Amino acid sequence: MLALAVLAGADAYSVASAGRLAPVSAVGSVVGLALLAGGIALRWPTTIPWAVLASGGGYLAGREGRALVDGWAAVVGVALLLASELATWSIEHDARIRTEPALLARRIATLAGLAGVAMLVNFLLLGTAAVSASAGVLLAAVGVAAAVGAVAVVLRLARSSS
Amino acid sequence: MTRYASPKLASYAGLSAVGLLTALVFARPELVALTAPFLLALAAGLALATPPRLEVSVELDEERALEGDEVRTTVVLAASSPVDRLDLYLRLPQGVELAEGRNPVALRLAAGERRELEFTLLAARWGGHVLGPAYVRARDPLGFLVWERAAPTRPELRTYPREDVLRRILQPRETQVFSGNEVSRHKGEGIEFADIRLWAAGDPLKRVNWRASARRGELWVNESHPERNTDVILFVDSFAEARRGGTSTLDLAIRATSTLADAYVRRRDRVGLISFGGILRWLVPGMGVVQLYRVVDALLDTQVVLSYYWKEIDIIPRRTLPPNALVIALSPLLDPRSVGALLDLRARGYDLAVIDVSPVPFTARPAGGLDAVAYDIWTLRRDALRHRLQRAGVAVVEWRDDEPLQAILEEVRAFRRYARHARV
Numbered sequence: 164m165l166a167l168a169v170l171a172g173a174d175a176y177s178v179a180s181a182g183r184l185a186p187v188s189a190v191g192s193v194v195g196l197a198l199l200a201g202g203i204a205l206r207w208p209t210t211i212p213w214a215v216l217a218s219g220g221g222y223l224a225g226r227e228g229r230a231l232v233d234g235w236a237a238v239v240g241v242a243l244l245l246a247s248e249l250a251t252w253s254i255e256h257d258a259r260i261r262t263e264p265a266l267l268a269r270r271i272a273t274l275a276g277l278a279g280v281a282m283l284v285n286f287l288l289l290g291t292a293a294v295s296a297s298a299g300v301l302l303a304a305v306g307v308a309a310a311v312g313a314v315a316v317v318l319r320l321a322r323s324s325s
Numbered sequence: 326m327t328r329y330a331s332p333k334l335a336s337y338a339g340l341s342a343v344g345l346l347t348a349l350v351f352a353r354p355e356l357v358a359l360t361a362p363f364l365l366a367l368a369a370g371l372a373l374a375t376p377p378r379l380e381v382s383v384e385l386d387e388e389r390a391l392e393g394d395e396v397r398t399t400v401v402l403a404a405s406s407p408v409d410r411l412d413l414y415l416r417l418p419q420g421v422e423l424a425e426g427r428n429p430v431a432l433r434l435a436a437g438e439r440r441e442l443e444f445t446l447l448a449a450r451w452g453g454h455v456l457g458p459a460y461v462r463a464r465d466p467l468g469f470l471v472w473e474r475a476a477p478t479r480p481e482l483r484t485y486p487r488e489d490v491l492r493r494i495l496q497p498r499e500t501q502v503f504s505g506n507e508v509s510r511h512k513g514e515g516i517e518f519a520d521i522r523l524w525a526a527g528d529p530l531k532r533v534n535w536r537a538s539a540r541r542g543e544l545w546v547n548e549s550h551p552e553r554n555t556d557v558i559l560f561v562d563s564f565a566e567a568r569r570g571g572t573s574t575l576d577l578a579i580r581a582t583s584t585l586a587d588a589y590v591r592r593r594d595r596v597g598l599i600s601f602g603g604i605l606r607w608l609v610p611g612m613g614v615v616q617l618y619r620v621v622d623a624l625l626d627t628q629v630v631l632s633y634y635w636k637e638i639d640i641i642p643r644r645t646l647p648p649n650a651l652v653i654a655l656s657p658l659l660d661p662r663s664v665g666a667l668l669d670l671r672a673r674g675y676d677l678a679v680i681d682v683s684p685v686p687f688t689a690r691p692a693g694g695l696d697a698v699a700y701d702i703w704t705l706r707r708d709a710l711r712h713r714l715q716r717a718g719v720a721v722v723e724w725r726d727d728e729p730l731q732a733i734l735e736e737v738r739a740f741r742r743y744a745r746h747a748r749v
Contacts, residue, residue, distance in 0.1 A: 208336075
């Protein structure tokens, strides 16, 4: 339910902020929500990326015709990730398996940490893109890849030292 | 450990690739922002994923238990590398139930941590139960990679059938040569008075019956019945069984056989076992507690195995069926091969008693129609079969689940007493 609520929030923002292709945005959002709900209900994890794609497509359609970079895209991106993670958790969850409270707390903390770091990276990315719009999307994408790679290397080193 | 990627790995990689390409095509930085969290999760997950180094073992506090006993089991987990998410499932065989503890369980292990998970198991049914394997499934913190393995240790819990208390058991008609608790019908050295006879050279003085000698004017001596042991062969029919829920005719037969073996071994009788079914097992008669354990251990391995092979009594080794032995058969009388073997035993002169472990309570009578007629014919045929065995001189008693074994044995005793009188 939480996954659906998070995705619904992101979709609501997409539709509310949509321009002339608002109906297309709404359709993408509804399809995304339906796919996610179906995937959770049927315990079918392959629907999750399609739900994210549909919702992301709806957001992209809503941005059609707007030149300014949307700062809320950072939040929408993290919301899509959270929805995907929560839906995966829901599908994986087996009531017969007793989960220790410490493991549950750590999993929640991991998810929260991931969302926080992703939010930070996104704000940095969008801030950079807004300041140097002339640098282009290619440079932004390369920057994201480099930032993500750096985070991965740091985590790997931290893991091997522990 | 077997490693495989979860579906999430492929989907996040695909989403990242599609998102970044679309961002380039449409020249929208927002799409990079939508994609970056997935890329970050992917990179972080793979960076944190290290193959778990984990030792798993299963230990049993006791390897032998009685039906209904509780046994403590410990699953020991020793991790030499951190395991962020670990699912553990100890597979329990049929006949063993979880009484206390949670199975399966999800937990986390730090590097160098050793955990002992304790379960209390209920030995619900007799048999040799192999526990496990204990399956473990480890995941990286974000669940992109999964490692699975099964614990190599699989301890065996041998659950012995719970025995009834018998006050009186069936007495064989013939005794053997070793001393025991059964008063022989023959005359010899013993305590029980049998008769008096004229003195003969070699008779000890202490056996002279002075009162009879004084009355008759010549020496008369007392004769007595010696106390001898007997040979008892327990014949378990494992060709077929009737089962309902957790109980079957074979369960009842095994418990009764175990009870009888215990009772006869206590009387210093020699006890042997024949498990006549798809798999033929036998145990040559023997005495003592060791023999009792042999019998019960052999019973634990008894099971119904489907077989179309026609077996006759000839395939049983001769030493397993000594002359003058009492054969007590526990059979649901469902398979013609076992019925044929029992009639064959009787034809060869063995002292035979059959406890018919009735399959009737395990089957519900249909409400009506042809099925009900067929059911009634089946029960009538069973009556006819018992009658046929009785006409052959075999003591047959039908045993239903709710009746105590002692009552059934008393019925057999009564039949044998009556049959003996009729023969005289």
